[in-house]
Amino acid sequence: MSTTTLTVDIAGMTCGHCVASVTEEIESIAGVESVDVDLNAGGVSTARITSAREITEAQVGEAVAEAGYTLVSNNG
Amino acid sequence: MSTTTLTVDIAGMTCGHCVASVTEEIESIAGVESVDVDLNAGGVSTARITSAREITEAQVGEAVAEAGYTLVSNNG
Structure with a gap:
């Protein structure tokens, strides 16, 4: 099965709890x-x-916002 | 009923998740x-x-360590 990879930049994260969220x-x-x-x-x-x-x-942006952070840009 | 207040300093906290923990x-x-x-x-x-x-x-220090942070000092 093939998989797709998407890389995004996220602002506002400060610690492991942020990563987990x-x-x-x-x-x-x-x-x-x-x-x-x-x-x-x-x-x-x-x-x-x-x-x-x-x-x-857009889906990732919504998820990131739900966690309380901001998507900065899509670089891949 | 009387209550007691203790104030402690904690290092390493960076965000609301840290506060919650x-x-x-x-x-x-x-x-x-x-x-x-x-x-x-x-x-x-x-x-x-x-x-x-x-x-x-000491009790507070143990709790803070359990959350992954360090008690710095007791100032009151």
């Missing part, structure tokens, strides 16, 4: 298999999302 | 009625603890 929300998107967050406390963090089907940046 | 652990100490955390992200935060009976700084 964002990861949980993104994982709730249908098709998402894994989320790997590279925390940059106080700056822009990166989340690499692997999914079994295409997901949109 | 620390508050939850301190509230699990027998006798504690309320915990009011003044978050200073990236610096030293202060927790003001009101309890129905005397609690020790």
Whole structure:
């Protein structure tokens, strides 16, 4: 089975709790298999999302907002 | 009924999730009625603890450590 990878930048994350919140929300998107967050406390963090089907940046943006953070941009 | 107040300094807290974790652990100490955390992200935060009976700084230190943070000092 092929998988799709989407990488997004997220602002406002400061600690492991933030990572857990964002990861949980993104994982709730249908098709998402894994989320790997590279925390940059106080700056822009990166989340690499692997999914079994295409997901949109808008879907990720909603999940990130639900967790209380802001999607900065899509770089891949 | 009289209450006792203890104020402690805690290092390492960065966001509301940290506040929630620390508050939850301190509230699990027998006798504690309320915990009011003044978050200073990236610096030293202060927790003001009101309890129905005397609690020790050591008890609070254990709770704070359980949440993953460090008690800095007792200033009251």
